[in-house]
Amino acid sequence: MARPNLNDLSAFVTVAREGSFTRAASAMGVTQSALSQAMKALEERLGIRLLTRTTRSVSLTEAGERLFAAIGDRLDEIETELDALTELREKPAGLVRITTGEHAMRAVLLPKLMPLMHKYPDLRIEFDVSYGLRNIVADRFDAGVRLGESIDKDMIAVPVGPQLRMAAVASPAYLKTHPAPKVPGDLVKHRCINLRLPTTGGFYVWEFAKNGRELNVRVEGQVAFNTSPHIVDAAIAGLGICFLLEDELSPDIKAGKLVPVLEDWCPLFPGYYLYYPSRLHPSPAFSLVLNALRLSSAVTTSPGRTQKRKALPGARR
Incomplete structure (x- = not known):
């Protein structure tokens, strides 16, 4: 047996509540003829009469009473939930x-x-x-x-x-006693502040690029951290050169606490x-x-x- 859809059942509930095809059709915004045909089709699919029609009124059969009692409130709940979903779309939560x-x-x-x-x-x-x-x-x-x-x-x-950019920086005090590196390879002669990566457990390999050429440098130093704020503090204290995202260093660069080096080797990405x-x-x-x-x-x-x-x-x- 083909199952009735919710539109058929909703139309049935409306007819049952109104007790009239005329009023039900008006409430649903459809013609009385279309509603009457829909109810006949529902009864045929179910194989049982749901409505008793007279020239002046419509009443429920025993089967109709049973169906109305079973689905009337449930359809109301479904409509309430659908309205709530619409409201959720309009007012996200x-x-x-x-x-x-x-x-x-x-x-x-x-x-x-x-x-x-x-x-x-x-x-x-x-x-x-x-x-x-x-x-x-x-x-x-x-x-x-x-x-x-x-x-x-x-x-x-x-x-x-x-887009972001990396920056290699050091404190003015550090650069007074250590000539600024000219190329990334010069970093092996410097004290650098290492970063321990949480994903691999190893130290971050500093990555540079210029004119399509990429160059990675493994650096050494006196101190290492696994968080960037502490690396910044160590660089300001003169413990070496550090390599972090430029905007993490910008306030201290502007304040003169840190000085960029190797800028031409730090492109945007x-x-x-x-x-x-x-x-x-x-x-x-x-x-x-x-x-x-x-x-x-x-x-x-x-x-x-x-x-x-x-x-x-x-x-x-």
């Missing part, structure tokens, strides 16, 4: 979980999402600031924000931040991407977050296929 690094949080996410949260008080965002890479599917995150080289190829990736599973069906809340973060000229890309940098200090935190 719910939880969005994002895993990211410390720098991306400060530089991209908070500046863009704080105004959004003021505008939509029912929107909730949970940030997971991780020193390593999280599995967003297994750990049930809606999305992650990382540099392109960190992103699996089966993810949808959308650029959300401007693509910035942060928001990534999420390709099979994800975005909720209204997530769509709102995505639109707030997306660059105005952004095009969905697959950065993992082109990004060459192996790892970046600060960017992974």
